Amino acid sequence: MIHFLLLISRQGKVRLTKWYSTYSKKERSKVLRELSGVTLTRGPRLCNFVEWRGLKVVYKRYASLYFCMCIDPDGNELEILEIIHHYVEVLDRYFGSVCELDLIYNFHKAYYILDEILISGELQESSKRTVVRSVAAQDSLVEAAKEQTGSTISNIIAHAAK
Template sequence: MTYCPGPSALPAAACWDLAAPQIHFILLFSRQGKLRLQKWYTTLPDKEKKKIIREIVQIILSRNQKTSSFVDWKDLKLVYKRYASLYFCCAIEDQDNELLTLEVVHRYVELLDRYFGNVCELDIIFNFEKAYFILDEFIIGGEVQETSKKTAVKAIEDSDMLQETVEEYMNKPAF
């Protein structure tokens, strides 16, 4: 989608592309540099992923908190935000909208908050499978799939109900 403010006689350069960013990977890590969650939408060997993670964590943790949340890195752009003790970092295409990516990160945090009730690092550590599930309900293949918080939370709650039903069924004695 393209947004052009004002009269339509403006040159195309005055317009913004509001297309959702193409996310290459998402990293969640602590202030101590411990990786808590990683989701890759680009295929890379494990050795390369580890090298990238080490490099990005070092870059972001060494930055002053008052600097921009955007870093040009190789042929990508890193967009990150710190929430409490966790950093949420996305790698996007160089031409993608950084502010829209910050909104994507914020929406993920809102979904986590809604599910866990004021999410913290321990929630991610001990319930990492739910954190991945919530991310997968929201982003598929590096693109935002569900923008509605209500719909995403409903899908997560439905999954929990199904899991509880299956567990109850499996715990019943068979005759």
């Protein structure tokens, strides 16, 4: 099982987090501090697996971002590396050539794509084509709703929340 996913920039800024296990705010900030220190200081030729607090952290660097997943000690590290790579490939297909700014300004899409791939810390969808189709369908629904109401997305959300 995946306990959490972190996307950390080379400067140590957290760009995305997804928690599948329960952690308090204090524990979360401590985890972020510890793991950013561990992953950012490791050499590029060292393996991408780290034992941490009785768990395993699997990470992979893509351009200026570190994708980190924490798994059970008996979890399969290579499978997790494949899941990370799968997520990055889907992001690449959706954004063209994904970069850190895409994730900063379109974080809601990055979360939606992640939710299409993983649910409750388990792999849900392994087909890139299916995930991209699902995200495209959601985009078309949002566009149709915008055209129908003539509103911005924030007005649609505010109206739906009432």
